[in-house]
Structure formats: C-alpha cells, structure tokens
Amino acid sequence: MKLTHSVTRSMVKHAAENKRLAKMLAAEKTAVLPLSPWSGETDHGLMLRIVEGNKPAFTELARRHMPAMLSFARRYVMRSEAEDIVQEALTRLWLKASQWQDRGSSLRSWLMRIVYNLSMDNLRRQPAQSEQAVEELTSIGHGPEQNYEQGIKQQQLNNAMQDLPERQRSAILLTVYHAMSNREAAEILDVSVDALESLLSRGRRGLKQNISQQRGES
C-alpha cells in the first residue's frame, strides 16, 4: 500500500517524464508492428490494387500518408475535425480510385490537396474560431519534454504562424514542414509557381516580423 502510494506520488511529480516515456513506448510499439506485405510496393502499384477493392493495399497507403495528412489538417482545424477530414479524404481515395490517373503529380499532393480543400471548407463554415480552438491550434508541437523557455519560443512561433494570412501560412507549411517541391505546393494551392514564390517570400517576411513583435511584447 505504502509502495503504491509512493509510486503514485512519484508519477504526479514526474508527469512530464512519464508522458515522455509513454510516447517512447508508443513509438516502440509502432516500430514492432509486423511489416505489411505491401510495404515495398509503390503508391501507383497500391492504387492498382485498390481499384480492385483490395483493403490491405488501401491500409498500407493510408498508413504511409495519414500522419502527414493529419498534421497538415491540424494546422487549420481542431483534432477531432482534422480526423474527420483525413477520413473523408481517404474514403474519397477508396471510392474514386478507378478515376485516379498517374499524370506526373504524386498521390501525396492529390491527397494533400483534398485535405487542404476540406480544411478550407471547414474554416468557411466556422469563420469565428472559438477561444479553445485558437488555443489548441497555437499549442501544436508542444511536447511534455520541453522546458519553459522552449515552450515560450514555441508559443511565439505558433502565434506568429497563426497571424499570417492563410495562403502564406499554407505555402510555408507545405514547403518547409512537408518538404514539397515548388510545383507540388503550387498544385495543392491551385496557383502558379510564380504566385507560390510570391506567397512564400511575403510569408517568410511576415513571419520574421510577427516573431520580433511577439518577442517585443513578451
């Protein structure tokens, strides 16, 4: 009994450490998952199987692209909405697989474009974000292992990103966080490569200004 009490106290005291360990364990669990028989297949090859109604091939494709899709959607909407958007995008992929044609643009950009459009539709339906939503969006990337100073910096950067016009923010998200080429990012945002370059340039300038403003205020 005494021992249990001590453990509980310790857990409360080191909650952050425990969270970090839990995260590591979760990562290990993911790592030991059995390899899918489709893991060596290309996206195009998987799409050919999906057209035939092959669910394991679909699962492998979803496994590959879901993390990036989810983190992209999370930059615009709350977690629960982002999950719905990812589900909708992947369901469209399943239903319209026979219509998909490999015309040089990657499946990743096709999926990200659906996620982007659905996120924008979602934002248009709810123009005024609740305080809770704004707090959730600006706290993305906060880890329990961060110290106070890192947490502040993170918050400033997230606020600076949130203050950018939506198109500029999206251009930065796609090229920096998702390492998309200029052509891919332009395709997702439905703009020319020149227009994307302009968005990026203004976005990065705005971001620097917003960060120094945030620092000045704090």
Next chain:
Amino acid sequence: MPTTIHTDISIERVVELIESYGSNTQCWPEQERAAAIACLKSSASLQQRMDEAKQLDAMLLESHAHEPLDEVLLTRIVNNLPAQPVAKQTKGLPRWPVAMAAALTAVAITLVVVSGLDQTIPTEQLALQEIDYWLWQEVTDQVAFDTGEETPTDFMSLL
C-alpha cells in the same frame, strides 16, 4: 518535360530564392539551383542572408513534429469504408469496340436519312415536264390526269 538548366543567375534572383524557399537548397527550383549555389559561394552578403534564413528554418523545423500514426483512426477508417462503386463498363466487352460500332451505326443512319432528303428533281427536268404537259393539253385539249388515260410517250404520233 525538358528542364532548362540556367548557367547564369543574378544576385537579386538568388536573394529572391533565399527569401522564398529558405536555406534548404533542395527546395530551390531545379533549373536554377546549380547556378544559384555557385553564385552564393562567391558572395559574402548572400551568405549572410543564407545564415538568417537558416535560423528561421531551424526554428520552424524545431517547432514541427509530424503526427504519429494513429492506429485507432486508421482502423476506424478501414472499418467504415463504403462499398466501391461498380464500374459502368459492360462486363466482358471492352469499351472501344462498342463505341466504334455505335459510331458506325450512327453514321450509316445519318447517311440514309440525308440521301433520302436529297432526292430533289433538277430544275431543267421540271421545265421539260411542264412543256410535255402543255403539249399534251394542246393536242388532246384535256387534262390527262382527269381522264385517267395513259399518257402517250410519243407526241409526234399524235400530231
């Protein structure tokens, strides 16, 4: 699509590239990359801009963590997949021969209709028929059609 590799680039353009795409040269447009990197190496002011861009990129990347794979969500999505729509294509028949046959049938029908409509009598032939009719009336002093008599073909025999 063939890519034109630029061998010449201005300092202003390299500044634009740094300000747009940041310090990761892999993100720079492929056709300008090599020339821009060469230009960058030869300019101290460009290197300074590059260092500033690196700082911003480091901050951005440090703040970003990809969402881990959510197995629960994945299972939910897979379990709720609707049935795929059945392809509209006729089973066992490839599409193009069917389309070709339909097109040929349409062309044939159109030709038949058009040729039927185009059976107009030439003007000269009409005029000759008029003269024949007039001559016949003059000779017999009656309308051939009224009597139902057979129209003679040799008018000279009647004169």
